[in-house]
Amino acid sequence: MSEVRTILPKYFDILEENGIAQYIHSKYTPVSFDISDSTNDLWKKHKKALQNIRVRDVKPEQSLLDLKIELANRIFQDCIFCERRCRIDRRKTSGNCGVKEARVTSEFLHFGEESVLVPSYTIFFSGCTFHCVFCQNWDISQNICGVNVEPKVLANMIVRRKYEGGINVNWVGGDPTSNLLYILQILKELGINIPQIWNSNMYCSKETMCLLNGIIDVYLTDFKYGDDECAKRLSKVENYTTVMKRNHTIAYNQGEIIVRHLVLPNHVECCSKPILQWISKNIPNVAVNVMAQYRPEYNAYEYEDITKPLSMDEYMQAKNFAESLKIHLI
Secondary structure (H helix, E strand, O other): OHHHHHHOHHHHHHHOOOOOOHHHHHHHOEOOOOOOOOHHHHHHHHHHHHOOOOOOOOOOOOEHHHHHHHHHHHHHOOOOOEOOOOOOOOOOOOOOOOOOOOOEEEEEEEOOOOHHHOOEEEEEEOOOOOOOOOOOOHHHHOOOOOEOOOHHHHHHHHHHHHHOOOOOEEEEOOOOHHHHHHHHHHHHHOOOOOOEEEEEOOOEOHHHHHHHOOOOOEEEEEOOOOOHHHHHHHHOOOOHHHHHHHHHHHHHHHOEEEEEEEOOOOOHHHHHHHHHHHHHHHOOOOEEEEEOOOOOOOOHHHOHHHOOOOOHHHHHHHHHHHHHOOOEEO
């Protein structure tokens, strides 16, 4: 645990009430803007406010969080939350992810996450920016289901779950990216000091990563592939490695990171080793969970290389390689 504390010091400070969650800083950072301002001007004000982010004694009339909500609302009407950049008006229809309005499929105290995170108050959304052929949550990621919950109601549920033992808020799916506007609206209603976890495939746009700056305390990322062709074939996404490397670098400068890498059968050489090597060279001060949980689900049986469960030999190849690179494993 002592090593993890060195990787996630700000997270532990919040847990121990020696630090303040980033979203609260954003709520107390004053910004002056008008809805008639151009989007370009709003982004300029956003950048300036981030340079002066800190908690004041008095809550301002307009805050950085309010500005983030206005920017997210504009993106919602011309959607570029993820790198598919569908540019559709989500008030009228959904894009590739299938998400029109946020739908919560479940919320509960999760004890199955990394030990440093549990008990984690986990909020699952339906819909996803990926279409992984082996998805273990395909019933919610590939089908829009669940219920729409008013932001204030869910904010009250977060407070209740904290008093029941939840130590963080874990935004997941599917994937949370499509639901960023809704998440920001919830945080506007929330007032307690609790870390925010962004549990994502990280196929976010630059704009989304910018809006997450000053909001997210820990990025719980899913780094799947070290090869673009593998990503295209198995998750139906383009330009995967470039986006992942960019966003992990941004996250490294904005918060603290736990990287999850699910080892896939027959993908140690093309995916696991390149990912781990990149992490060791570019974002060395992160925690990494090399995962052996793969099992063929959903449409995996249609793809010969991933039709069987992961062998222990392949898992140990990836794990030993990570250890040889002095990566901080959890």
